[in-house]
Amino acid sequence: MKIVVLIENRGPDQLETEHGLSFYIEYDGRKYLLDSGSTAKFMENAKLLNVDLKEVDEAVLSHAHYDHCGGFDELLKYNTRAGLYLRAGTKENCYSMVTKGEEYIGIPRGFLKKWSERIHYIGGDYSLAKGVYLIPHKINCEARTQKSGMFVKTSKGDRPDTFAHEQTMVFHTLKGMVLINSCSHAGIDTIIREVKETFPDKSIYAVLGGFHLMRHTPEQLAYTDGEVQKLAQLLLEEDIEHIYTGHCTGTKGYEIMKKTLGERIEYMETGKTIE
Numbered sequence: 220m221k222i223v224v225l226i227e228n229r230g231p232d233q234l235e236t237e238h239g240l241s242f243y244i245e246y247d248g249r250k251y252l253l254d255s256g257s258t259a260k261f262m263e264n265a266k267l268l269n270v271d272l273k274e275v276d277e278a279v280l281s282h283a284h285y286d287h288c289g290g291f292d293e294l295l296k297y298n299t300r301a302g303l304y305l306r307a308g309t310k311e312n313c314y315s316m317v318t319k320g321e322e323y324i325g326i327p328r329g330f331l332k333k334w335s336e337r338i339h340y341i342g343g344d345y346s347l348a349k350g351v352y353l354i355p356h357k358i359n360c361e362a363r364t365q366k367s368g369m370f371v372k373t374s375k376g377d378r379p380d381t382f383a384h385e386q387t388m389v390f391h392t393l394k395g396m397v398l399i400n401s402c403s404h405a406g407i408d409t410i411i412r413e414v415k416e417t418f419p420d421k422s423i424y425a426v427l428g429g430f431h432l433m434r435h436t437p438e439q440l441a442y443t444d445g446e447v448q449k450l451a452q453l454l455l456e457e458d459i460e461h462i463y464t465g466h467c468t469g470t471k472g473y474e475i476m477k478k479t480l481g482e483r484i485e486y487m488e489t490g491k492t493i494e
Contacts, residue, residue: 221493222245222494243270244388256286277348302337357413424460428463
């Protein structure tokens with residue numbers, strides 16, 4: 220299995236960076252793209268990293284925020300055969316409360332209609348291929364979203380985002396499961412529990428993605444230092460050998476977790492290849 224971080228919020232000077240995330244994944248002879256960053260900059264990085272995006276077999280959206288789907292329009296034009304897999308609860312209705320008021324943070328307006336023939340809406344646990352699964356949340360995530368200030372607009376007014384549009388990509392390997400959830404809005408602890416309940420006979424070998432610990436800036440936490448330390452301790456007790464995080468974890472959150480997890484945790488950067 221091979222994973223390439225096509226874009227993240229930091230990386231070497233020769234590659235593009237932005238507030239966004241995109242993974243290219245090779246597994247069992249097939250090629251996947253999970254998320255597409257805020258813009259199509261990830262496609263320029265792919266060329267420099269010798270990744271041929273025309274060869275991607277399937278594309279997946281982890282959740283319906285702009286910084287994970289902003290480049291899919293260009294990707295679907297460039298790659299004319301890959302399908303895009305979204306949760307059935309995905310809509311263009313995600314907002315966040317910021318200092319200046321509410322801000323739209325969702326999928327580009329009109330995207331879902333424009334690409335409806337390439338989009339697959341899925342429900343429940345979904346097998347994308349042998350050993351590859353898309354797992355939704357199975358709990359109510361409102362308590363977590365209240366900390367982040369995120370909500371959705373509905374016909375009945377504004378509602379806390381339950382993240383029915385978020386999913387975890389799970390790969391089964393000989394060393395254990397590899398979990399990728401780009402922002403872990405329900406909490407990486409919740410996601411680990413959900414996946415272990417889904418596959419009770421499997422262990423978790425690696426976890427990748429942001430942990431959504433920051434509030435507005437990488438130095439500002441949505442949680443207390445103690446809560447972040449408790450999360451790090453939980454990951455240590457789960458005996459997960461490799462943890463790759465970044466993006467919405469924030470620098471302060473990462474530094475706190477590093478003290479507990481040591482070499483088990485690494486900060487993802489644009490261009491990083493994991494095998």
